[in-house]
Amino acid sequence: TKPLEGKVAIVTGGSRGIGAAIVRRLAADGASVAFTFANSKDKADAIVSEIEAKGARAFAIQADSADAAAVQKAIDAAVDHFGTLDILVNNAGILLLSSLEDFPLEDFDRMFAVNVxxxxxxxxxxxxxxxxxxxxxxxxxxxxxRSGFPTSSVYSMTKGAVAAMTRGLARDLGPRGITVNAIQPGPTETDMNPDPHSNDMLKGLMALGRLGEDREIASFVAYLASSEASFITGAGLTIDGGYLA
Ligand code: NDP
Structure with missing residues (x-):
């Protein structure tokens, strides 16, 4: 039997990039997978068809993470659809960069709303x-x-908040036998890193000399979701090809 047979998962931001790889991997491991997206309806529908063609179950829900109530409604809808919930992957995130002088406070609020x-x-x-x-x-x-570069103070702050929140939620949910962890990817090849010149510069900073692939991050999620990872909670787990090394 597959490691996540009979489990139900929901992934936020599952239409592209790391989230899409997580959706595919959890489904391949036997889970029924609901996922949200903001704009990419065609991509979301294609992923559902692809998973269903393999005999697994998937369900896509449009929900903008900037609206917390929409996320909560999507989770309730996923539970209505699949009957229960075992795994939540909070993946949806945005990266908005600007110099300190010009940083729009609307971008501060939007990044905080989606990422935190x-x-x-x-x-x-x-x-x-x-x-x-x-x-x-x-x-x-x-x-x-590690912020690494100018212009990323607010993005870094949101991910620092995720790490701290993860420790707090691990304390809230530990008594119920629920684990809470943060996976901390390094530079990964997705639409979030579209510029080949920046990516060449980033490669130079990685011990492995390359960016990560979305499915490599998904593999770590699959491990944490499995029963193998039952004693890991409250952790910030780096997967970065040696970017911090
Ligand atoms: P992408 O930009 O490639 O994909 C983002 C996904 O999230 C899409 O499916 C998108 O949906 C969805 N999304 C974006 N905004 C919203 C929103 N407001 N509401 C709902 N869904 C939304 O990003 P990545 O795959 O690269 O990033 C995924 C996560 O990994 C993020 O949290 C990011 O911060 C983190 N990360 C990424 C790294 C990287 O180098 N790529 C490194 C470290 C962390 P839609 O298609 O509809 O727009």
Missing amino acids: RAVFAGTQAAAKHMQDGGRVINIGSVAAE
């Missing part, structure tokens, strides 16, 4: 439904440990 507020609100909603032995997996970033 929605993670808390989503966990709140999921905790109501989650079974003993449940898993909350937050996609943070190595930016919580």
Whole structure:
């Protein structure tokens, strides 16, 4: 049997990039997977068809993480659809960069809403439904440990907040046998890193000399979601090809 047979997962921001790889991997491991997206309806529908063609179950829900109530409604809808909830992956995130002088405070609020507020609100909603032995997996970033470059103070702050919130939520949910962890990827090849010149510069900073692939991050999520990872909680777990080394 597959490691996540009979489990139900919900992934935020599952239409592209790391989130899409997580959706595919959890489904391949036997879970029924609901996921949210903001704009990419066609991509979301294609992922559902692809998973269903392989005989697994998937369900896509449009929900903008900037609106915490929409995330909570999406989680309730996923539970209505699949009947229960075992795994929440808070993946949806945005990166908005600007010089300190020009940084729009609207961008501060939007990044905080998507990267932090929605993670808390989503966990709140999921905790109501989650079974003993449940898993909350937050996609943070190595930016919580190292900003690295100018213009990223607010993004780094949001991921530092995810790391701190993860420790707090581990305390809140530990008594119920639910683990909460943050995975902190280093630079990974997705639409979030579109510039080949910046990526060449980043490669020079990685011990492995390359960016990560979305499925390598998904593999770590699959491990944390599995029963193998039952004693890991409250941790900030770096997966970065040696970017911090
Ligand atoms: P992408 O930009 O490639 O994909 C983002 C995904 O999140 C898309 O599915 C997008 O949906 C969804 N999303 C974005 N905004 C919202 C929103 N407001 N509401 C709902 N869904 C939303 O990003 P990555 O895959 O690279 O990043 C995923 C996570 O990993 C983020 O939290 C990011 O901070 C983190 N991370 C990424 C790293 C990297 O180098 N790529 C490194 C470290 C961490 P839609 O398609 O509809 O727009």
